[in-house]
Amino acid sequence: MPLRELARSQWQSYVDRVSAALGAQRVEIEATGLGLDSPEPTDWIALTGIRFDPENDLLAIKLDGFEHTVRDPTRVCIDHDFDWLHSIEVFDAEGNHHILLLKAPLPLTSP
Numbered sequence: 286m287p288l289r290e291l292a293r294s295q296w297q298s299y300v301d302r303v304s305a306a307l308g309a310q311r312v313e314i315e316a317t318g319l320g321l322d323s324p325e326p327t328d329w330i331a332l333t334g335i336r337f338d339p340e341n342d343l344l345a346i347k348l349d350g351f352e353h354t355v356r357d358p359t360r361v362c363i364d365h366d367f368d369w370l371h372s373i374e375v376f377d378a379e380g381n382h383h384i385l386l387l388k389a390p391l392p393l394t395s396p
């Protein structure tokens with residue numbers, strides 16, 4: 286299924302719903318872009334939470350042992366079919382691309 290871009294007004298409520306539904310979800314994270322310090326390969330690490338902070342304009346992905354922060358996000362896209370979330374992709378103001386790939390689809394009703 287093609288990626289679907291979320292309106293900025295949906296970011297906070299959507300990531301709050303994802304965090305509430307997580308359980309024991311495992312993810313890989315990829316970050317690409319010029320001059321970007323990419324996190325070490327995650328090899329299906331536990332995702333413990335995700336939040337959007339509009340006041341500080343950042344999206345924080347909390348993983349077991351560390352946090353991956355996307356500052357100045359410009360777009361949030363989801364790979365969501367029916368009631369299953371497969372991935373979240375975030376683009377920042379510098380053109381960097383952050384991909385949160387779920388090992389198993391997360392049951393989540395459509396936004």
